[in-house]
Amino acid sequence: MTFRLYPNKQIEQSLRYHRKLHKDLFNAAAYNRFTQYQKFKHSVSYMEQQNSLPAFKEVWTEYKEINSQALQATLKRVDFAFERWFKGLGKRPKFKSIRHYSGWTYPAKTGYSVESNGENGYLNLSKIGRIQMRGKAKYWGQPTTCTIVHRNGKWYASITVDVLEQVLNSKVLPVGAIGIDLGCKSALSITDGTTHQQITAPKFLRNAEHQIKKASKEKRRKQAPNKTKKIKASRRWKRAKNKVSKLVRKVGNQRHDWVHQVAAEIVSGNSFVATEKLEVKNMTSIAKKGKRKKLLCWAKQVNT
Secondary structure, eight states: OEEEEEOOHHHHHHHHHHHHHHHHHHHHHHHHHHHHHHHHOOOOOHHHHHHTHHHHHHHSGGGGGSOHHHHHHHHHHHHHHHHHHHTTSSOOOOOOOGGGOOEEEEOSSSSEEEEOSSEEEEEEETTTEEEEEEEEOSSOOEEEEEEEEEETTEEEEEEEEEOHHHHHHHSOOOOOEEEEEEOSSSSEEEEOSSOEEEEOOOOHHHHHHHHHHHHHHHHHTSOOOBTTTTBOOOHHHHHHHHHHHHHHHHHHHHHHHHHHHHHHHHHHHOSEEEEOOOOHHHHOSSOOTTHHHHHHHHHHHHHO
């Protein structure tokens, strides 16, 4: 369940400060892994970095304010990025700028507390304060994890709760089985063995494309920031940037809401849903060197 947070100025400064510290820890942990392997051919594990946190806090005393398990979750994020890289599922981990580091996670029930029954309420964060939040959860239970996210200038709290018993006791499970095929022209193709149904995704981005291009053009005409030349962004550029972000955020919210509505309708009406196993790498338009050329030659031979 995701709730929108409404912090005051003092708490927002504290949120930005904690976000910066987690970003610096992520970069420091990634740098440690790179240098240890380059210089000593030693692969640093998650447990090594976790066990070094107490000594790290003695040098960088500002990290003593932050919940220890939240710091461990940031190190786990680094470990996950490196595991994906080693398995060939992702690119080489990069150092994060503050703009590309969304937030941090409280993986257990420490460091935060929730004052809510599932609709609105307050979120208490250790060393930060009490923050008003708005939102409504379909089911509510005991909070287990909490992730603080900064997206498009807004703060959000993604809270996971234990609701399995409530879901099973509150409604009768649906009956039926369907198969779903994900497509390009149509978003979904659903069949139950006898009937077929195609669901077309609304073109939210296409409908707002003209407005986004117009706002982006106005933004380019303003004085943008430049660190190398020590030029600060003008107020007009900041306002134009916020306008573009607002339009993009609206498109994202529309798409997110549509996906949730379709998924809720499918799950509530069927007890078994089967999907195809996609090989995304084989579906990309940019094929490996030489592979795309051979594929085109093969297609010409078939057509002739």
